[in-house]
Amino acid sequence: xxxxxxxxxxxxxxxxxxxxxxxxxxxxxxxxxxxxxxxxxxxxxxxxxxxxxxxxxxxxxxxxxxxxxxxxxxxxxxxxxxxxxxxxxxxxxxxxxxxxxxxxxxxxxxxxxxxxxxxxxxxxxxxxxxxxxxxxxxxxxxxxxxxxxxxxxxxxxxxxxxxxxxxxxxxxxxxxxxxxxxxxxxxxxxxxxxxxxxxxxxxxxxxxxxxxxxxxxxxxxxxxxxxxxxxxxxxxxxxxxxxxxxxxxxxxxxxxxxxxxxxxxxxxxxxxxxxxxxxxxxxxxxxxxxxxxxxxxxxxxxxxxxxxxxxxxxxxxxxxxxx
Ligand SMILES: [Mg+2]
Numbered sequence: 644x645x646x647x648x649x650x651x652x653x654x655x656x657x658x659x660x661x662x663x664x665x666x667x668x669x670x671x672x673x674x675x676x677x678x679x680x681x682x683x684x685x686x687x688x689x690x691x692x693x694x695x696x697x698x699x700x701x702x703x704x705x706x707x708x709x710x711x712x713x714x715x716x717x718x719x720x721x722x723x724x725x726x727x728x729x730x731x732x733x734x735x736x737x738x739x740x741x742x743x744x745x746x747x748x749x750x751x752x753x754x755x756x757x758x759x760x761x762x763x764x765x766x767x768x769x770x771x772x773x774x775x776x777x778x779x780x781x782x783x784x785x786x787x788x789x790x791x792x793x794x795x796x797x798x799x800x801x802x803x804x805x806x807x808x809x810x811x812x813x814x815x816x817x818x819x820x821x822x823x824x825x826x827x828x829x830x831x832x833x834x835x836x837x838x839x840x841x842x843x844x845x846x847x848x849x850x851x852x853x854x855x856x857x858x859x860x861x862x863x864x865x866x867x868x869x870x871x872x873x874x875x876x877x878x879x880x881x882x883x884x885x886x887x888x889x890x891x892x893x894x895x896x897x898x899x900x901x902x903x904x905x906x907x908x909x910x911x912x913x914x915x916x917x918x919x920x921x922x923x924x925x926x927x928x929x930x931x932x933x934x935x936x937x938x939x940x941x942x943x944x945x946x947x948x949x950x951x952x953x954x955x956x957x958x959x960x961x962x963x964x965x966x
Protein backbone atom coordinates (compact mmCIF):
# COMPACT_ATOMS: atom_id res chain seq x y z
CA UNK A 644 0.00 0.00 0.00
CA UNK A 645 1.30 3.45 -0.91
CA UNK A 646 1.78 5.71 2.10
CA UNK A 647 3.35 9.12 2.42
CA UNK A 648 5.03 10.74 5.36
CA UNK A 649 2.66 13.41 6.54
CA UNK A 650 3.46 16.33 8.87
CA UNK A 651 1.25 19.11 10.15
CA UNK A 652 2.08 22.56 11.53
CA UNK A 653 -0.29 25.19 12.84
CA UNK A 654 -0.09 28.83 11.94
CA UNK A 655 -1.62 32.06 13.18
CA UNK A 656 -1.54 35.10 10.94
CA UNK A 657 -2.97 38.35 12.32
CA UNK A 658 -4.90 40.81 10.18
CA UNK A 659 -3.62 44.39 10.03
CA UNK A 660 -6.99 45.42 11.36
CA UNK A 661 -9.97 43.23 12.18
CA UNK A 662 -12.02 42.08 9.20
CA UNK A 663 -15.61 43.12 9.97
CA UNK A 664 -18.48 41.22 8.40
CA UNK A 665 -21.99 40.34 9.46
CA UNK A 666 -20.47 37.26 11.15
CA UNK A 667 -18.50 39.52 13.49
CA UNK A 668 -14.96 40.77 13.78
CA UNK A 669 -12.10 38.49 12.75
CA UNK A 670 -8.62 39.33 14.10
CA UNK A 671 -6.34 36.50 12.96
CA UNK A 672 -6.40 33.68 10.41
CA UNK A 673 -5.47 30.36 11.95
CA UNK A 674 -4.92 27.17 10.06
CA UNK A 675 -2.74 24.14 9.47
CA UNK A 676 -0.12 23.47 6.81
CA UNK A 677 0.30 19.93 5.55
CA UNK A 678 3.60 18.56 4.22
CA UNK A 679 3.56 15.26 2.34
CA UNK A 680 6.80 13.46 1.51
CA UNK A 681 6.83 10.66 -1.05
CA UNK A 682 9.24 7.73 -1.05
CA UNK A 683 11.14 9.47 -3.85
CA UNK A 684 11.77 12.38 -1.47
CA UNK A 685 9.44 14.66 -3.44
CA UNK A 686 7.58 17.07 -1.15
CA UNK A 687 4.22 18.76 -1.60
CA UNK A 688 2.20 21.11 0.59
CA UNK A 689 -1.44 21.63 1.40
CA UNK A 690 -3.40 23.93 3.67
CA UNK A 691 -6.31 23.37 6.03
CA UNK A 692 -8.07 26.68 6.65
CA UNK A 693 -11.51 26.13 8.20
CA UNK A 694 -14.21 28.79 8.62
CA UNK A 695 -16.58 27.27 11.19
CA UNK A 696 -19.18 30.03 10.77
CA UNK A 697 -19.50 28.91 7.16
CA UNK A 698 -20.30 25.40 8.36
CA UNK A 699 -16.88 23.75 8.23
CA UNK A 700 -15.12 21.86 10.99
CA UNK A 701 -13.40 23.97 13.65
CA UNK A 702 -9.62 24.31 13.77
CA UNK A 703 -9.50 21.95 16.76
CA UNK A 704 -11.61 19.35 14.96
CA UNK A 705 -9.29 19.62 11.97
CA UNK A 706 -6.27 19.26 14.23
CA UNK A 707 -7.68 16.14 15.87
CA UNK A 708 -8.27 14.56 12.46
CA UNK A 709 -4.69 15.39 11.43
CA UNK A 710 -3.30 13.85 14.63
CA UNK A 711 -5.34 10.70 14.01
CA UNK A 712 -4.13 10.47 10.37
CA UNK A 713 -0.40 10.94 10.81
CA UNK A 714 2.49 10.31 10.66
CA UNK A 715 1.94 8.36 7.43
CA UNK A 716 -1.10 8.61 5.24
CA UNK A 717 -2.37 6.66 2.24
CA UNK A 718 -4.46 8.01 -0.64
CA UNK A 719 -7.28 5.80 0.62
CA UNK A 720 -7.18 7.39 4.07
CA UNK A 721 -7.36 10.83 2.46
CA UNK A 722 -10.31 9.79 0.29
CA UNK A 723 -12.06 8.60 3.44
CA UNK A 724 -11.99 11.99 5.21
CA UNK A 725 -15.66 12.63 6.01
CA UNK A 726 -17.89 15.40 4.62
CA UNK A 727 -17.95 16.95 8.09
CA UNK A 728 -14.31 18.03 7.52
CA UNK A 729 -14.35 19.84 4.14
CA UNK A 730 -11.28 21.98 4.95
CA UNK A 731 -9.30 18.80 5.71
CA UNK A 732 -10.57 17.21 2.49
CA UNK A 733 -9.23 20.21 0.57
CA UNK A 734 -5.89 20.45 2.35
CA UNK A 735 -4.98 16.80 2.14
CA UNK A 736 -6.23 16.12 -1.38
CA UNK A 737 -4.63 19.24 -2.83
CA UNK A 738 -1.33 18.21 -1.23
CA UNK A 739 -1.74 14.70 -2.63
CA UNK A 740 -2.52 15.97 -6.14
CA UNK A 741 0.20 18.58 -5.90
CA UNK A 742 -2.30 21.22 -7.07
CA UNK A 743 -0.34 24.27 -8.12
CA UNK A 744 -1.11 27.24 -10.26
CA UNK A 745 0.95 30.34 -11.01
CA UNK A 746 -0.29 33.15 -8.80
CA UNK A 747 -1.43 36.49 -10.10
CA UNK A 748 -2.33 35.33 -13.58
CA UNK A 749 -6.09 35.89 -13.36
CA UNK A 750 -7.92 39.18 -12.80
CA UNK A 751 -8.42 39.54 -9.06
CA UNK A 752 -11.27 41.10 -7.09
CA UNK A 753 -9.99 43.50 -4.41
CA UNK A 754 -11.75 43.61 -1.02
CA UNK A 755 -12.27 47.19 0.22
CA UNK A 756 -12.68 48.18 3.87
CA UNK A 757 -16.20 48.26 5.27
CA UNK A 758 -18.16 51.49 5.42
CA UNK A 759 -17.25 54.98 4.19
CA UNK A 760 -13.52 54.05 4.45
CA UNK A 761 -14.06 52.37 1.08
CA UNK A 762 -14.46 55.80 -0.52
CA UNK A 763 -10.76 56.56 -0.16
CA UNK A 764 -9.47 53.01 -0.58
CA UNK A 765 -10.40 52.15 -4.17
CA UNK A 766 -8.01 54.48 -5.99
CA UNK A 767 -4.78 52.57 -5.30
CA UNK A 768 -5.97 49.15 -6.49
CA UNK A 769 -7.75 50.64 -9.51
CA UNK A 770 -4.59 52.51 -10.48
CA UNK A 771 -2.76 49.20 -10.16
CA UNK A 772 -5.14 47.66 -12.69
CA UNK A 773 -7.87 46.08 -10.56
CA UNK A 774 -11.25 46.11 -12.34
CA UNK A 775 -13.44 44.38 -9.74
CA UNK A 776 -13.95 45.67 -6.20
CA UNK A 777 -15.89 44.18 -3.35
CA UNK A 778 -17.44 45.72 -0.25
CA UNK A 779 -19.13 44.17 2.75
CA UNK A 780 -22.59 45.55 3.51
CA UNK A 781 -25.25 44.86 6.11
CA UNK A 782 -23.45 46.21 9.18
CA UNK A 783 -25.18 49.61 9.46
CA UNK A 784 -28.64 50.93 8.67
CA UNK A 785 -29.33 50.26 4.98
CA UNK A 786 -30.34 53.87 4.28
CA UNK A 787 -26.90 55.07 5.48
CA UNK A 788 -24.99 52.32 3.71
CA UNK A 789 -26.91 52.86 0.48
CA UNK A 790 -25.95 56.56 0.46
CA UNK A 791 -22.20 55.95 0.65
CA UNK A 792 -22.41 52.98 -1.65
CA UNK A 793 -24.07 55.11 -4.32
CA UNK A 794 -21.32 57.70 -3.82
CA UNK A 795 -18.70 54.99 -4.26
CA UNK A 796 -20.38 53.58 -7.36
CA UNK A 797 -20.51 57.05 -8.93
CA UNK A 798 -16.80 57.67 -8.20
CA UNK A 799 -15.60 54.53 -9.97
CA UNK A 800 -14.21 54.86 -13.48
CA UNK A 801 -16.03 53.18 -16.33
CA UNK A 802 -15.27 49.48 -16.58
CA UNK A 803 -14.76 48.98 -12.84
CA UNK A 804 -17.31 46.58 -11.37
CA UNK A 805 -18.54 46.38 -7.81
CA UNK A 806 -19.56 43.32 -5.80
CA UNK A 807 -21.59 43.75 -2.63
CA UNK A 808 -21.44 41.07 0.05
CA UNK A 809 -24.06 41.01 2.81
CA UNK A 810 -22.84 37.73 4.38
CA UNK A 811 -26.44 36.69 4.90
CA UNK A 812 -27.16 39.66 7.15
CA UNK A 813 -30.08 41.40 5.45
CA UNK A 814 -33.78 41.09 6.14
CA UNK A 815 -36.01 40.47 3.13
CA UNK A 816 -37.08 44.11 3.10
CA UNK A 817 -33.47 45.33 3.28
CA UNK A 818 -32.47 42.98 0.47
CA UNK A 819 -35.24 44.42 -1.67
CA UNK A 820 -33.99 47.95 -0.91
CA UNK A 821 -30.45 47.00 -1.93
CA UNK A 822 -31.59 45.27 -5.10
CA UNK A 823 -33.81 48.18 -6.11
CA UNK A 824 -30.75 50.41 -5.75
CA UNK A 825 -28.60 47.90 -7.63
CA UNK A 826 -31.03 47.92 -10.54
CA UNK A 827 -30.38 51.67 -10.92
CA UNK A 828 -26.57 51.35 -10.93
CA UNK A 829 -24.68 50.47 -14.11
CA UNK A 830 -21.64 48.86 -12.47
CA UNK A 831 -22.90 46.34 -9.94
CA UNK A 832 -21.76 42.82 -10.79
CA UNK A 833 -23.86 41.11 -8.11
CA UNK A 834 -25.18 41.15 -4.56
CA UNK A 835 -23.71 38.25 -2.62
CA UNK A 836 -25.64 36.23 -0.05
CA UNK A 837 -28.30 38.80 0.95
CA UNK A 838 -30.17 36.42 3.27
CA UNK A 839 -29.18 33.65 5.65
CA UNK A 840 -28.47 30.21 4.13
CA UNK A 841 -31.77 28.89 5.51
CA UNK A 842 -33.72 31.27 3.28
CA UNK A 843 -32.99 29.83 -0.15
CA UNK A 844 -36.61 29.97 -1.29
CA UNK A 845 -36.74 33.72 -0.62
CA UNK A 846 -33.47 34.23 -2.50
CA UNK A 847 -34.84 32.25 -5.46
CA UNK A 848 -37.83 34.63 -5.45
CA UNK A 849 -35.58 37.71 -5.20
CA UNK A 850 -33.46 36.47 -8.09
CA UNK A 851 -36.57 36.33 -10.25
CA UNK A 852 -37.78 39.75 -9.11
CA UNK A 853 -34.72 41.99 -9.72
CA UNK A 854 -32.26 42.51 -12.58
CA UNK A 855 -29.23 42.75 -10.28
CA UNK A 856 -27.76 39.24 -10.15
CA UNK A 857 -27.51 37.42 -6.84
CA UNK A 858 -24.62 35.19 -5.87
CA UNK A 859 -24.71 32.52 -3.15
CA UNK A 860 -21.71 32.11 -0.84
CA UNK A 861 -22.51 30.89 2.70
CA UNK A 862 -25.38 28.83 1.20
CA UNK A 863 -22.93 26.86 -0.96
CA UNK A 864 -19.85 26.79 1.28
CA UNK A 865 -19.37 23.03 1.03
CA UNK A 866 -19.97 20.67 -1.87
CA UNK A 867 -22.86 19.06 0.02
CA UNK A 868 -24.56 22.46 0.36
CA UNK A 869 -23.82 23.33 -3.26
CA UNK A 870 -25.50 20.11 -4.40
CA UNK A 871 -28.51 20.82 -2.22
CA UNK A 872 -29.00 24.37 -3.55
CA UNK A 873 -28.62 23.15 -7.13
CA UNK A 874 -31.18 20.40 -6.51
CA UNK A 875 -33.57 23.00 -5.14
CA UNK A 876 -33.38 25.08 -8.29
CA UNK A 877 -30.58 27.63 -7.85
CA UNK A 878 -29.11 28.47 -11.27
CA UNK A 879 -27.48 31.79 -10.44
CA UNK A 880 -23.90 32.66 -9.56
CA UNK A 881 -22.15 30.63 -6.87
CA UNK A 882 -19.08 31.67 -4.91
CA UNK A 883 -16.80 28.69 -4.33
CA UNK A 884 -14.10 28.91 -1.70
CA UNK A 885 -12.04 25.85 -2.59
CA UNK A 886 -10.33 25.85 0.82
CA UNK A 887 -13.60 25.00 2.57
CA UNK A 888 -15.57 23.28 -0.19
CA UNK A 889 -14.23 19.73 0.18
CA UNK A 890 -12.28 17.46 -2.18
CA UNK A 891 -11.13 19.60 -5.14
CA UNK A 892 -11.59 16.65 -7.53
CA UNK A 893 -15.29 16.38 -6.62
CA UNK A 894 -15.91 20.14 -6.63
CA UNK A 895 -14.42 20.32 -10.11
CA UNK A 896 -16.52 17.46 -11.36
CA UNK A 897 -19.78 18.90 -10.02
CA UNK A 898 -19.16 22.42 -11.35
CA UNK A 899 -18.20 21.18 -14.80
CA UNK A 900 -20.99 18.63 -15.01
CA UNK A 901 -23.63 21.31 -14.33
CA UNK A 902 -21.83 24.18 -16.10
CA UNK A 903 -22.18 26.38 -13.01
CA UNK A 904 -21.55 30.14 -13.10
CA UNK A 905 -18.66 30.19 -10.62
CA UNK A 906 -16.70 32.88 -8.82
CA UNK A 907 -13.72 31.30 -7.07
CA UNK A 908 -12.76 33.01 -3.86
CA UNK A 909 -10.26 32.99 -1.04
CA UNK A 910 -10.98 31.80 2.48
CA UNK A 911 -8.17 34.10 3.70
CA UNK A 912 -5.78 31.16 3.48
CA UNK A 913 -2.03 31.52 2.90
CA UNK A 914 -0.29 31.30 -0.45
CA UNK A 915 -0.16 27.50 -0.03
CA UNK A 916 -3.94 27.12 -0.19
CA UNK A 917 -4.23 29.95 -2.70
CA UNK A 918 -2.15 28.06 -5.23
CA UNK A 919 -4.40 25.04 -5.02
CA UNK A 920 -7.49 27.27 -5.15
CA UNK A 921 -6.25 29.05 -8.24
CA UNK A 922 -5.47 25.74 -9.91
CA UNK A 923 -9.14 24.86 -9.43
CA UNK A 924 -10.21 28.36 -10.54
CA UNK A 925 -8.49 27.82 -13.88
CA UNK A 926 -10.80 24.84 -14.43
CA UNK A 927 -14.12 25.93 -12.95
CA UNK A 928 -14.09 29.74 -12.75
CA UNK A 929 -16.42 31.51 -15.20
CA UNK A 930 -14.26 33.46 -17.68
CA UNK A 931 -14.68 37.18 -17.13
CA UNK A 932 -15.43 36.85 -13.43
CA UNK A 933 -12.49 38.01 -11.32
CA UNK A 934 -11.25 35.58 -8.69
CA UNK A 935 -11.66 36.72 -5.08
CA UNK A 936 -8.01 36.49 -4.10
CA UNK A 937 -7.26 40.20 -3.70
CA UNK A 938 -6.83 39.89 0.05
CA UNK A 939 -3.09 40.03 0.87
CA UNK A 940 -3.40 43.69 1.89
CA UNK A 941 -5.53 42.59 4.87
CA UNK A 942 -2.55 40.93 6.52
CA UNK A 943 0.32 42.51 8.37
CA UNK A 944 3.20 42.37 5.90
CA UNK A 945 5.80 41.87 8.58
CA UNK A 946 9.19 41.52 6.95
CA UNK A 947 10.33 38.97 9.52
CA UNK A 948 7.68 36.48 8.44
CA UNK A 949 7.78 34.65 5.15
CA UNK A 950 4.02 34.68 4.48
CA UNK A 951 4.59 36.29 1.15
CA UNK A 952 7.31 33.88 0.12
CA UNK A 953 6.59 32.03 -3.07
CA UNK A 954 6.90 28.30 -3.69
CA UNK A 955 8.27 25.82 -2.87
CA UNK A 956 7.12 26.89 0.62
CA UNK A 957 9.94 25.27 2.61
CA UNK A 958 10.83 28.66 4.11
CA UNK A 959 7.29 29.19 5.29
CA UNK A 960 7.21 25.66 6.71
CA UNK A 961 10.47 26.10 8.63
CA UNK A 962 9.15 29.35 10.08
CA UNK A 963 6.33 27.49 11.86
CA UNK A 964 7.01 25.73 15.16
CA UNK A 965 6.83 21.93 14.95
CA UNK A 966 3.76 20.71 16.79
MG1 LIG B 1 -19.07 36.23 0.72
